[in-house]
Amino acid sequence: MKLAIFMDHLDDIDPDIDSSLAMMSHACARGWYCGYFTFSDLFCQDGEVFACVTEIEVDDACQWTEKTGRVQPLRDFDIILIRKDPPFDLAYLYATQLLELVERQGVLVTNKPQSLRDHNEKLSLLHYPEVCPPTLVSANIDCLKAFWQQHHSVIFKPLDAMGGKSVFHVGPEGTNLPVILEVLTAQQTMCVMAQRYIPEIKQHGDKRIILINGEPIPYAFARFAPKGEARANLAVGGIGQVVPITEQDRLLCQQLAPGLQAQGLYFVGIDVIGDYVTEINVTSPTCARQITAETGVDIIGAYLDFLVTKVRTSRI
Incomplete structure (x- = not known):
């Protein structure tokens, strides 16, 4: 398999927790060609989409070695993962439009470019009023x-x-x-x-639940706000704890799954507080590595298995 990831530059990520880096590590362990490119590497000439793709080798500890970037037609790849962090600005919008051209040439581009445009991580909740506060x-x-x-x-x-x-x-x-x-x-x-405001966040945290093709991983990463802070995000000092998902969590996922599957949103992280979904994260969901480290559940491996099946099925 030949994999490329559209993402932020590696200098801008946290290698200890970044899920995109873990995806590259797993891909390399399988013997795949693996590379990444950023927005400035992407271009289209006469209807053909190219990128200056930096080939990368990532080991089990997520230490990496980069090779010199090389311009390649993106239609030559089997899988392209869109993993750039928000904000979803004009540059992000234009990138999805270019990558949609690659998708039309038969490459598996995921999450689906059109759905990323249609599915704002905050506003998408409005399609599911039954699950949100x-x-x-x-x-x-x-x-x-x-x-x-x-x-x-x-x-x-x-x-x-x-x-x-x-x-x-x-x-x-x-x-x-x-x-x-x-x-x-x-x-x-x-x-x-x-x-x-949902007060249950104080007792049960803000849970990140990862769904692969609509199916939830059986564990969540619950984030708790530090003292004197209402936000539980890790980026502002939140403290994380891996917890099993509840039956209510499963019911919420079941209500979301058909819509996510239909839109080609195959790797999604939902945020759950109490009995409610507060966000549906589709651009670059994280917390997979934290859950795997605590439970041994190979989330990234399961996702790559799913993608391989999608590629092979599309070629039958």
Whole structure:
């Protein structure tokens, strides 16, 4: 198999936890050709999509050796994984449009480029109102204030960030609410998401559950907020713990699975707090390595097995 990953530069990742690096490690262990490319490496000439792909060898400890980048037509690859981190900006949009051309030539490109465009990691929840907490999306400050007045304890977050960036919890006292909304909405020119605060996060954490083709891994990575912080994201100091998923977690996954499968979203990380899904992460879900380290469940291996089956089935 010949694999390439569209991702951020390796200098910008955390090698101790990055799932994309683990995917390359597993691919190399199977004897696959493995390479990666970034947005600046990608181009299209006369309808043919190319990238300057850097071949990479990654060992079991996720230590790597890079070779000199070489321009290659992407149609020559068996699998291309889209694993670039948000924000989903214009550059990301253009990349999915170019990679969709490669997909049309018979290459397995996943997660599916069109679905990444259609499936904002925050807004996609609106398609599943039965699994998400009370939620409002608006740029109107009065509308957002009314939502807070209704629920008294609310999480406000931008639609295009990750890792807990610019996420605010406003409690019953309403501290700094006007200025928070002015900044997040950029003076009512940008939509933000408001969700009722779910207090179960204190006891059970913010659980990352990974789904492969709609099937959940039986363990989750629960993230707990540090003292004095409402956000549980690892990027802001959250503490993680591997836990078995519950029957309620499975029910939530069952409700999401048909839509995810139909859209070609094969590797997904959902965030669950209490009885609710709060985000559906499709660009570059992580936490696979933490779960595998604690449980021995080979998440990345299972994903690569699934991809191999998809490739072989498409060629029959």
